[in-house]
Amino acid sequence: MPAMARACQAHGGHAPAMELLEAPMPVVGGSCWQIRGELPGQKRFWLCFTTADINARKTIALAESGGQPSLLEPFLIDEKRMSLALLVSRLVQRLDGQKWLGPN
Amino acid sequence: MFGFLRQVGDYTRDAVDAARYLTQGLAVTFDHMKRRPITVQYPYEKLIPSERYRGRIHFELDKCIACEVCVRVCPINLPVVDWVMNKETRKKQLRNYSIDFGVCIFCGNCVEYCPTNCLSMTEEYELASFDRHSLNFDSVALGRLPTNVTTDASVTPLRELAYLPRGEMDPHGVAADRRRAGRLPSEVAAEWAAPAGGEEVRP
Numbered sequence: 001m002p003a004m005a006r007a008c009q010a011h012g013g014h015a016p017a018m019e020l021l022e023a024p025m026p027v028v029g030g031s032c033w034q035i036r037g038e039l040p041g042q043k044r045f046w047l048c049f050t051t052a053d054i055n056a057r058k059t060i061a062l063a064e065s066g067g068q069p070s071l072l073e074p075f076l077i078d079e080k081r082m083s084l085a086l087l088v089s090r091l092v093q094r095l096d097g098q099k100w101l102g103p104n
Numbered sequence: 105m106f107g108f109l110r111q112v113g114d115y116t117r118d119a120v121d122a123a124r125y126l127t128q129g130l131a132v133t134f135d136h137m138k139r140r141p142i143t144v145q146y147p148y149e150k151l152i153p154s155e156r157y158r159g160r161i162h163f164e165l166d167k168c169i170a171c172e173v174c175v176r177v178c179p180i181n182l183p184v185v186d187w188v189m190n191k192e193t194r195k196k197q198l199r200n201y202s203i204d205f206g207v208c209i210f211c212g213n214c215v216e217y218c219p220t221n222c223l224s225m226t227e228e229y230e231l232a233s234f235d236r237h238s239l240n241f242d243s244v245a246l247g248r249l250p251t252n253v254t255t256d257a258s259v260t261p262l263r264e265l266a267y268l269p270r271g272e273m274d275p276h277g278v279a280a281d282r283r284r285a286g287r288l289p290s291e292v293a294a295e296w297a298a299p300a301g302g303e304e305v306r307p
Binding site: 074096 | 165167190192198249
């Protein structure tokens with residue numbers, strides 16, 4: 001998570017407030033490990049791991065302006081070997097692609 | 105001595121063939137006599153696009169590896185792929201991806217050649233706008249779930265002629281559970297997968 005915060009700041013944006021916790025997965029429910037993050041403007045994201053492992057299948061959900069997420073998307077399902085650097089870079093890419101880290 | 109008889113025979117055969125072809129052609133024409141134009145009350149009723157319809161392109165940002173194959177196979181090099189090299193992961197990091205649907209011809213080459221299947225065709229076809237520049241979709245707009253005729257509660261979906269039961273001409277009032285004429289592609293595929301005993305499998 002510190003790496004994630006650094007990467008976001010390096011991208012010129014605010015570091016998201018993040019926490020790692022075991023909680024119900026958005027949309028579908030059921031307990032799982034997840035990283036819950038919030039960016040200014042009540043933009044929230046959930047990165048969920050189906051098991052407690054970085055190589056586990058991951059899903060991501062996004063919600064703006066404090067709303068509840070409505071769509072659970074698979075995240076990096078094609079990557080065979082997952083590393084922290086790759087996970088961080090792809091998460092930053094995703095948030096940036098969503099135009100959450102800065103303007104176009 | 106009777107050589108001229110062959111010429112007479114040829115002429116007669118040609119005349120009969122010509123009459124047959126004319127009749128065949130006009131049979132198709134006269135078949136339309138019993139068809140009436142069907143009016144679809146557009147914003148409230150919509151025709152269901154056929155399978156493999158090529159509408160607006162959907163893009164999944166997570167799967168994209170920024171290989172730019174979509175740009176190379178595009179007839180006009182339309183997709184804009186903006187990436188930087190990430191030194192930590194030694195992989196390309198995508199910064200932006202956009203397709204201008206005001207210019208796109210919906211040929212589907214990018215979808216066909218995408219190595220990670222991050223591009224796909226949807227059946228969304230309503231791309232009208234007041235400003236042509238608003239048709240330039242970025243990665244957020246490309247990633248939105250497509251609108252669907254069959255799941256929109258305010259729209260009555262109607263089947264096209266080829267998807268109607270045999271003998272039906274008007275999609276209005278045809279029950280949704282009545283199957284269409286002919287065999288379904290899945291049935292044809294199942295027949296090919298499990299051929300009758302000793303029969304050779306067709307490709």
